[in-house]
Amino acid sequence: MIAALGVGLVFIFARGAESRAAEKYETTKVVTVAAGKTVLPGESIKSALDSGKLSETDVPKGSVLESALRQSELTSLDDKVALTTLYAGEQLLSTKFGGVGDTIDVATLPLPAGMIAKPQSFDLPVGSFILPGSQLAVFLTTDASTPTCLLIDRVSVISVGATTTVVPEGEEAPVVGASPALHLAVTQEQFEQIEDGKKRGVLSVALLNSASDVKVDKTGPCATIRDAR
Helix, strand or coil: CHHHHHHHHHHHHHHHHHHHHHHHHCEEEEEEECCCCEECCCCEHHHHHHCCCEEEEEEEHHHCCCCECCHHHCHHHCCCEECCCEECCCECEHHHEECCCCCCCCCECCCCCCCEEEEEECCCCCCCCCCCCCEEEEEEECCCCCCCEEEEEEEEEEEEEEEEEECCCCCCCCEEEEEEEEEEEECHHHHHHHHHHHHHCEEEEEEECCCCCCCCCCCCHHHHHHHCC
16 A cells, blocks of 8 residues: 555656646747847837837747736737836836836936937827937927927936926926936037027927937027027
8 A cells, every 4th residue: 555655746747747748838929029129118019019129939838937928918018118227138018017107217318428418308298208328309389470490409318307387388386297308418519509498489399319410500480580589
């Protein structure tokens, strides 16, 4: 009887080992951050998908993390944003994404040598895809009778802060907006241009990529407006 019990235990152990081995080599597809890519705090799942930052990867079943996302689950999470930095190869977990009101880690980039950091808020819409590393063009509108002019052709964002309160001109009560406080890497001249532009009119920004073609007017009406300090 003891011998039979021993054989039974060996059989159970062997079956368990086979099951663990099968689990180790059997794979399932989960969504991970693509090779060479990083998803930054505040970036939406839709934005990460559209920019090729996410991929479907075969992962051993035994290595799949709890709350790991599958491709079929992403559509319902389009409006969710990353709450922390996600690195290449990392499995996407539902617990690392959230919505409005959830705490987001603040990502920052080092300040380039010779530059200064300029904190600045702009009236930006909800869901703006402005993140650390983004490139912006800054425009100035002085009044309705003059054209909107390119003030600075390109500046880099080194950090994106919390939502600020926007107070529209002529209103006493503040209106809560979704304008993140940006830190821009600028030269001294660009710092002065932004400060001067704030006094003369309304500043706005456009998001750029490496191929965006923006040119400062050096001879036309915008040259006069830009240089009139």
